[in-house]
Amino acid sequence: MKKPLVVLFALCALVGWLAAQEPVRTSRPATAPFPTDKIKVRVDLVNVLLTVTNKKNRLEIDLGKEDFRVFEDEKPQTIRYFSRETNLPLRIGVLVDTSSSIRDRLHFEQEAAIDFLNTTLRPGKDSAFVVAFDMRTQLVQDYTDDLEKLSEAIRSLHAGGVTTLYDAIYSSCREKMLFFPPPEPYLRRVMIIISDGQDNQSEHTREEALAMAQRAEVTIYTVSTSATGVPGHGDKVLQRLAEQTGGRAFFPFKASETAANFQEIARELRSQYSLAYIPTNRAHDGTFRTITIESLQKGLQVRAKPGYFAPSE
Numbered sequence: 001m002k003k004p005l006v007v008l009f010a011l012c013a014l015v016g017w018l019a020a021q022e023p024v025r026t027s028r029p030a031t032a033p034f035p036t037d038k039i040k041v042r043v044d045l046v047n048v049l050l051t052v053t054n055k056k057n058r059l060e061i062d063l064g065k066e067d068f069r070v071f072e073d074e075k076p077q078t079i080r081y082f083s084r085e086t087n088l089p090l091r092i093g094v095l096v097d098t099s100s101s102i103r104d105r106l107h108f109e110q111e112a113a114i115d116f117l118n119t120t121l122r123p124g125k126d127s128a129f130v131v132a133f134d135m136r137t138q139l140v141q142d143y144t145d146d147l148e149k150l151s152e153a154i155r156s157l158h159a160g161g162v163t164t165l166y167d168a169i170y171s172s173c174r175e176k177m178l179f180f181p182p183p184e185p186y187l188r189r190v191m192i193i194i195s196d197g198q199d200n201q202s203e204h205t206r207e208e209a210l211a212m213a214q215r216a217e218v219t220i221y222t223v224s225t226s227a228t229g230v231p232g233h234g235d236k237v238l239q240r241l242a243e244q245t246g247g248r249a250f251f252p253f254k255a256s257e258t259a260a261n262f263q264e265i266a267r268e269l270r271s272q273y274s275l276a277y278i279p280t281n282r283a284h285d286g287t288f289r290t291i292t293i294e295s296l297q298k299g300l301q302v303r304a305k306p307g308y309f310a311p312s313e
Contacts, residue, residue, distance in 0.1 A: 044284075044311055046072070047186055047276045049086065049219060049246065050293055050304035051268050059271045060300055061085075068302070071292040072279050081276040088188050088274065090120070091143070091180075092128035093172050093218075094150075096157055097195035099134045102225040103159040108255035109194045109225060114151045116192070116262035120269060121145060129176055130154055133168035134161030135201055143176070165195055166202035169209040169220075169241070178216040189218045190269065192262075193241065196226045197234025206237060213245050214288075215309050220245040221265050223258060246305035279310075286312030 048070075052060040065082035094113055102109070117128060123145040130141040130153040141153035169191070177189045191213070199206070213220060222238035235251060242249040248268070250261035281289065290307040 044279060044282065045080070045276050046279055046291075046308060047217070047274065048291060048293065048304050049188060050273050050275070050302055051246075051248075051271065052273065052295060053301050053303070055299050059267065061271045063273065063295070063297070063300075065275070067296050068275065069294045069296065070275065070277055071294075072277075072281065072289050074290075074292070075280055077277040077279060079275050079277050081274075083274040086188065086272045086274045088186060090122075090126040090128075090269065091177060091187050091189045092117070092121070092126065093131065093176060093189075093191045094128060094154070095131045095133060095168050095172060095191060095193045095195070096154065097134070097163060097165065097193075097225060098132045098157050098159050098161070099163040099198075100160050101163070101196050101198060102194075105225050105255045105258075106157065106159050108258050109223070110154050110157065112223075112258040112262045113154050113192065113194065115259060116266055117150050118147055119263065120266045121147060121150075123147070129172075131168055131172050132157050133164050134159075135164065137164055137168040137171055162201045163195070163199050164201045165193075165197070165199040165237075166204045166206055166209040169193070170202075170204045170212045173209075173212045173216040173218055177218050178212075188269070188272075189216060190247075191218050191220045192265065193220060193222045193238070194225060195222070195234075195238070196224060197222070197232075197237040199237070206240070210241060210244055211309075213241070214305070214307070217305070217308070218245060219305070220247040222247070222249045223261050224249070224251045226251070244306060246303055248303070281310070284311045284313045286310055 052063060054060055065079055070077045070079055121128060127143045127145045128150055129143045130150060132138045132140050141149055144150060180187060220241045222242050224235055224238055226234055239249045252258045252261055287310050288307050289310055293302045293304050295302050
């Protein structure tokens with residue numbers, strides 16, 4: 001019996017010696033084979049609002065996800081989410097040019113804007129603010145869904161002075177539309193600009209104002225107050241602001257036509273599509289990415305923002 005015990009003792013001593021020669025290795029406890037910390041994954045969803053019209057410029061409201069193709073920087077993207085009847089909350093900025101150049105039409109513009117808000121705003125869900133701009137930009141009424149307060153603010157405006165259109169767009173987008181604290185959902189951010197498009201006092205340029213609107217994902221609709229009937233520099237400015245944000249420019253020849261233009265904007269806002277995709281380009285480099293949306297049905301025109309700024313680290 002002594003020999004087996006001696007052999008067993010020798011084997012144990014050998015194992016202990018070998019273990020002492022091995023380098024020390026750290027390992028996770030058997031009860032926790034995987035990290036317990038949560039892994040955070042950033043998903044950059046690109047949201048796009050679009051309006052579709054036919055050859056007669058009438059709204060098409062019965063299309064589906066399968067009727068569209070989306071490209072970013074000419075590369076096809078996969079539509080992840082799609083809605084035919086956009087019910088997202090609206091955040092509306094009404095910017096009214098109160099410079100001396102629109103004095104004769106101001107009353108018509110005021111009443112049309114008030115009718116538009118009464119038609120469009122859904123109390124408890126949507127809200128709007130009012131900004132006046134001439135030689136300076138003034139917030140006349142902050143965000144509210146109270147139609148009486150909004151109406152009073154618009155009716156209180158008086159014309160006079162020079163024009164700071166670009167500053168008004170820049171500051172309104174940056175301060176009122178660029179950020180919304182949680183738990184705000186994705187919002188439709190719309191800016192209505194009532195102006196002749198002339199600017200002679202702003203510190204910011206047209207392109208700076210436009211870039212800020214694009215960063216804030218604002219759709220701009222413009223209603224011209226020019227009554228010349230001849231397209232000028234101001235009209236071209238208004239056209240560019242609308243086109244580059246997926247909106248639309250209106251040029252009423254008579255002040256009385258303004259109400260119809262506002263009602264057309266209201267109809268569009270009730271007939272938009274909403275789609276979203278995760279871009280194949282996941283770089284967070286802050287660059288501008290172009291977006292192209294095509295309808296697979298012939299004869300239809302799609303209007304949407306032409307691009308967006310990618311997030312930056």
